[in-house]
Amino acid sequence: MITRGIRGAITVEENTPEAIGAATIKLLQAIVEKNNIEIDSISHVIFTITKDLNADFPAKYARVNLKWKDVPIMCVNEMAVPTGLAKCLRVLIVVNCSETFEPDFVYLDGAKNLRK
DSSP: OEEEEEEEEEEOSSSSHHHHHHHHHHHHHHHHHHHTOOGGGEEEEEEEEOTTOOSSOHHHHHHHTSOOTTSOEEEEEOOOOTTSOSSEEEEEEEEEEOTTOOOOOEEEGGGGGGOO
């Protein structure tokens, strides 16, 4: 068994707990569905969030809404690059998997522009 990272990103409509929560859940559900992830296979999760999104922690919604209570999760600020995408939430989900697993990255809403 090895570990692989699955990346994803989404833009958030506004800097409110409700919008951050909705975007977090939408992104994580899409990644889980597309990659057939079982919660027990998740090693850890790292969220980055741009500085213009500070109304709430994305990790809270993974733990409460998706029941990822035993998954180690961290939230950190994304680098403030002047040309970077605003109101962007990114995630790296590291999973324990077989050597043949090929992750499908998920970029939603305005974050689709990050990957052509």
